[in-house]
Amino acid sequence: MSEYPNLKFKQVNNSVTKIDAMQLALGKDSYVADFAPPDALVVKMKWSPYPHARIVEMDVTEAEKMPGVHGILWHGNVPRIVHCTAGQGAPEPSPYDTFMFDTKVRYVGDRVAAVCAETEEQAMAAINAIKVKYEKIEPVFTVDEAMAEGAPIIHDEPEAYVPIPIPYEPKKNLVAQVGCEVGDFAQGMKDADFTFDDVYETPYAQHCPIEPYVSLAEMSPAGRIVITTSTQVPFHCRRIVAQTLGIPVQQIRVIKPRIGGGFGSKQEILLEDVVAMFAMRTGRPVLWQFTREENFRTGRTRHPIRVKIQAGVKKDGTITALGMDCWNNTGAYGGHGLTVVSCCGSKVLPLYRCENIHFLGKVLYTNLPVGGAYRGFGATQAFFGMETTMDKMAEAIGMDPLDFRRKNHIVSGEGSPIFAALGEGKEGVPMTVGSCALGDCIDQGAEAIGWENRTDWREKTGRYRRGMGAACLMQGSSVPHIDMGGASIKINEDGSFNLLCGATDLGTGSDTVLAQIAAEELETSTDKMIVYSSDTDMTPFDVGAYASSTTYLSGEAVRKAAADAKGQILTTGAEMLGLKVEDVHCSDAEVLNKDGTKKVTYGEIACYALYQKNQYQIIGTGSHFTQKSPPPFAAHFSEIEVDTWTGQIRVLNYISTIDCGTAINPALCEGQTEGGTLNGISYALTEQYLFRNGRMTNASFADYHIYSMRDKPPIKAILVPSYEETGPFGAKSVSEICINGPAPVFNNALYNATGARLYEFPFTPEKVLEAIKAVKK
Amino acid sequence: MKKSPQTVTFTLNGERKTFITEPDEKLLALLRREGYKGTKFGCGQGTCGSCTVLLDDRAVYSCLLYAKQAEGRNVRTIESVGTYENPSEFQEELVKNGAVQCGYCIPGMIMSATSLMETEETFEDEIVKEYMDGNLCRCTGYEKIWGALRTVLDKEAAKKAKEAK
Numbered sequence: 001m002s003e004y005p006n007l008k009f010k011q012v013n014n015s016v017t018k019i020d021a022m023q024l025a026l027g028k029d030s031y032v033a034d035f036a037p038p039d040a041l042v043v044k045m046k047w048s049p050y051p052h053a054r055i056v057e058m059d060v061t062e063a064e065k066m067p068g069v070h071g072i073l074w075h076g077n078v079p080r081i082v083h084c085t086a087g088q089g090a091p092e093p094s095p096y097d098t099f100m101f102d103t104k105v106r107y108v109g110d111r112v113a114a115v116c117a118e119t120e121e122q123a124m125a126a127i128n129a130i131k132v133k134y135e136k137i138e139p140v141f142t143v144d145e146a147m148a149e150g151a152p153i154i155h156d157e158p159e160a161y162v163p164i165p166i167p168y169e170p171k172k173n174l175v176a177q178v179g180c181e182v183g184d185f186a187q188g189m190k191d192a193d194f195t196f197d198d199v200y201e202t203p204y205a206q207h208c209p210i211e212p213y214v215s216l217a218e219m220s221p222a223g224r225i226v227i228t229t230s231t232q233v234p235f236h237c238r239r240i241v242a243q244t245l246g247i248p249v250q251q252i253r254v255i256k257p258r259i260g261g262g263f264g265s266k267q268e269i270l271l272e273d274v275v276a277m278f279a280m281r282t283g284r285p286v287l288w289q290f291t292r293e294e295n296f297r298t299g300r301t302r303h304p305i306r307v308k309i310q311a312g313v314k315k316d317g318t319i320t321a322l323g324m325d326c327w328n329n330t331g332a333y334g335g336h337g338l339t340v341v342s343c344c345g346s347k348v349l350p351l352y353r354c355e356n357i358h359f360l361g362k363v364l365y366t367n368l369p370v371g372g373a374y375r376g377f378g379a380t381q382a383f384f385g386m387e388t389t390m391d392k393m394a395e396a397i398g399m400d401p402l403d404f405r406r407k408n409h410i411v412s413g414e415g416s417p418i419f420a421a422l423g424e425g426k427e428g429v430p431m432t433v434g435s436c437a438l439g440d441c442i443d444q445g446a447e448a449i450g451w452e453n454r455t456d457w458r459e460k461t462g463r464y465r466r467g468m469g470a471a472c473l474m475q476g477s478s479v480p481h482i483d484m485g486g487a488s489i490k491i492n493e494d495g496s497f498n499l500l501c502g503a504t505d506l507g508t509g510s511d512t513v514l515a516q517i518a519a520e521e522l523e524t525s526t527d528k529m530i531v532y533s534s535d536t537d538m539t540p541f542d543v544g545a546y547a548s549s550t551t552y553l554s555g556e557a558v559r560k561a562a563a564d565a566k567g568q569i570l571t572t573g574a575e576m577l578g579l580k581v582e583d584v585h586c587s588d589a590e591v592l593n594k595d596g597t598k599k600v601t602y603g604e605i606a607c608y609a610l611y612q613k614n615q616y617q618i619i620g621t622g623s624h625f626t627q628k629s630p631p632p633f634a635a636h637f638s639e640i641e642v643d644t645w646t647g648q649i650r651v652l653n654y655i656s657t658i659d660c661g662t663a664i665n666p667a668l669c670e671g672q673t674e675g676g677t678l679n680g681i682s683y684a685l686t687e688q689y690l691f692r693n694g695r696m697t698n699a700s701f702a703d704y705h706i707y708s709m710r711d712k713p714p715i716k717a718i719l720v721p722s723y724e725e726t727g728p729f730g731a732k733s734v735s736e737i738c739i740n741g742p743a744p745v746f747n748n749a750l751y752n753a754t755g756a757r758l759y760e761f762p763f764t765p766e767k768v769l770e771a772i773k774a775v776k777k
Numbered sequence: 778m779k780k781s782p783q784t785v786t787f788t789l790n791g792e793r794k795t796f797i798t799e800p801d802e803k804l805l806a807l808l809r810r811e812g813y814k815g816t817k818f819g820c821g822q823g824t825c826g827s828c829t830v831l832l833d834d835r836a837v838y839s840c841l842l843y844a845k846q847a848e849g850r851n852v853r854t855i856e857s858v859g860t861y862e863n864p865s866e867f868q869e870e871l872v873k874n875g876a877v878q879c880g881y882c883i884p885g886m887i888m889s890a891t892s893l894m895e896t897e898e899t900f901e902d903e904i905v906k907e908y909m910d911g912n913l914c915r916c917t918g919y920e921k922i923w924g925a926l927r928t929v930l931d932k933e934a935a936k937k938a939k940e941a942k
Binding site for chain 1: 801809810815818821822855856859873874879880887910914918
């Protein structure tokens with residue numbers, strides 16, 4: 001168990017007020033749509049009504065002449081440039097399989113033609129006047145159908161390719177394949193006293209940010225395109241829009257204002273190319289906001305994945321073999337397909353010690369909605385089967401499920417061959433776990449839920465039966481050797497600072513967290529920081545908000561920038577005091593000599609440097625890429641009550657413990673944990689996509705239920721400290737891990753209540769009831 | 778289908794105002810067009826609550842109402858609730874509690890809570906949930922919003938009880 005060092009922090013590890021909170025609570029103009037000028041044109045898209053079809057004829061002439069219409073984009077009048085909409089680094093570990101508009105549609109909700117008009121009504125009228133003749137093609141809806149001999153080919157365009165050396169066989173609907181073998185898996189299965197071989201299915205889901213996708217483009221007076229957009233990846237957005245439109249990066253400025261939630265969905269370039277093209281062609285500001293229905297159908301989703309878990313365990317609790325085979329349904333386009341399936345292995349298999357590991361991930365195209373990045377990113381899908389299997393193994397050898405995990409989980413100083421074997425699009429990076437407080441997480445969670453009162457399901461009778469379940473989790477913090485973040489920081493006359501960073505706050509509070517890190521390093525207070533983030537013309541680069549990277553990666557870039565500025569402040573302060581730089585130090589926004597008898601304030605230093613002598617701008621810069629991706633760890637617990645007559649599950653209590661390293665802002669860390677947990681609860685119990693011939697039939701919050709304040713069970717977040725030496729002031733990550741817990745926790749609690757287990761979710765009453773009926777005591 | 782512009786007159790945040798509108802224009806669209814942008818579009822289907830305003834003191838979804846339905850009535854938006862200098866107690870508690878993450882749902886939450894506080898005498902959990910059920914948040918898990926609201930409601934209840942004596 002790692003000891004937390006005795007450090008006296010003044011700014012970090014404090015629940016400083018989130019710096020934009022009052023602005024947002026007052027309802028001030030903050031989000032993309034709030035900045036649309038009154039004369040902005042609006043966009044409507046004609047979407048494919050078919051899951052798989054070729055467009056054989058298309059006529060837009062009548063629509064173009066309709067009142068209020070300023071332009072129509074379709075495959076006949078835009079450049080045909082193959083690209084990838086996933087907002088990843090370059091070159092992307094995803095296939096280039098997308099065109100701005102194509103002659104083929106590949107899912108219900110694929111683009112056909114866009115209209116921009118004065119009003120939505122006019123745009124819709126024109127959409128309806130566009131004549132399209134489709135030739136339907138047999139659709140492919142499951143990974144089995146996609147892999148079948150002679151299956152319809154979804155991407156038959158000759159241009160499709162993947163820009164990195166990985167397997168890509170679109171003629172077989174194969175988007176990617178990745179695998180690794182450690183030790184001797186077959187022998188490990190033979191050496192086991194008990195073996196397991198089960199298939200788990202995880203469903204589609206949408207992120208459901210309350211602000212739907214929205215983008216605004218305007219031409220600047222200088223003739224450049226300014227895109228204000230709800231994105232997690234402003235710099236990737238600029239690069240991909242430039243690529244898609246065939247124009248230089250230099251022509252484009254991307255601004256990210258406040259964002260109304262993303263959770264991964266906005267790590268995708270879905271609207272920006274269209275508004276930019278319309279702005280170029282019309283010279284007018286152009287706004288496009290998705291409806292909620294479009295957000296469900298065309299917006300990105302969580303990849304549904306079939307996960308087959310094979311495992312072997314000895315009576316003494318040694319895990320002799322772990323096998324994971326994943327079939328990832330990426331839908332009609334392949335963005336994030338490979339990286340998500342890689343993370344099924346890389347963010348899950350290292351959690352427990354095992355010498356014989358097998359992993360294989362396959363990614364298949366289908367004619368269904370498109371998977372993308374979603375909080376948890378593969379780990380969510382794989383932990384459902386993994387943590388259910390952990391309980392099954394514990395049951396088989398007669399060990400308490402927590403003791404079984406305590407015996408096997410990775411600890412500080414240990415590595416896993418998986419870290420080196422599985423990366424994101426390339427091999428991984430060898431890594432030894434630094435901080436790990438998972439043992440404390442298990443202990444504290446068990447105490448909070450009252451684990452000692454847990455009884456065997458065979459002792460339970462009556463209609464309503466209660467059960468307790470637990471699961472252990474990990475994730476990562478940034479993508480090592482790939483992700484990069486940059487920041488700069490300059491001083492003003494009053495001792496305030498402008499912190500400019502590429503990092504993207506999408507509601508998480510990262511602007512606040514980064515300001516705290518800068519203030520801690522600079523020995524001043526957080527309220528002296530003026531944060532401006534994510535503007536491609538103004539701030540340094542950052543890959544964006546994904547892979548749980550902002551605090552760990554961008555935070556370290558900010559800390560380096562602040563250290564750079566601090567060095568300059570010390571030098572100038574020493575000059576002003578007539579002392580050597582090694583004889584002064586910073587404290588509470590002043591530079592002082594050793595006994596504090598001589599001092600100058602940061603404001604005085606700034607004025608001296610700006611106006612008085614040896615003038616220069618005190619400005620620090622920093623950028624950072626990571627050597628490792630330290631996992632945060634978590635142990636989740638829940639007590640549920642199952643109605644054995646109806647199959648209804650009621651969540652009585654949920655405990656989310658987390659080791660995120662130093663919690664830079666504990667209140668915000670709790671908020672991330674509580675929010676991610678409730679999203680996971682809702683995913684496990686109610687959220688699902690229903691389809692009829694490839695068309696989602698429940699594309700509204702009325703029919704796709706996400707939890708409200710009334711539905712919410714009590715959730716308790718417990719932050720368990722550890723100190724990660726490689727992170728800024730000991731921090732790791734917090735945002736994603738917590739969504740992975742609820743599905744396996746409820747499955748284990750359901751078993752503990754009734755003896756029933758499920759192999760797919762959501763755990764609807766129908767499924768639960770059927771599983772209970774199948775139980776034999 | 779030919780449309781003829783019409784006007785609608787209602788009291789908006791205490792001021793009687795007349796706006797040009799179309800018969801099919803929604804109240805949300807009119808408000809945002811007129812610069813009251815604290816009221817948000819989230820679903821357009823009356824399911825998420827980010828467009829909540831008060832119509833004669835009742836919380837309603839402005840994305841479902843036609844602007845003409847506000848004729849002669851009293852409409853209040855988030856802009857009427859607080860300022861930087863003088864935020865409402867609930868706004869202050871939300872900010873203090875770390876309950877504002879992306880913040881997109883917050884104006885709607887505040888309007889529903891305003892209706893709750895003005896209408897009810899007591900604030901049992903079930904009543905509070907009834908009022909707040911129509912406002913979805915995807916960021917926070919509601920824990921900190923609930924905590925902020927409970928603090929304010931407990932104070933409010935104490936105040937009302939004192940007044941009643």
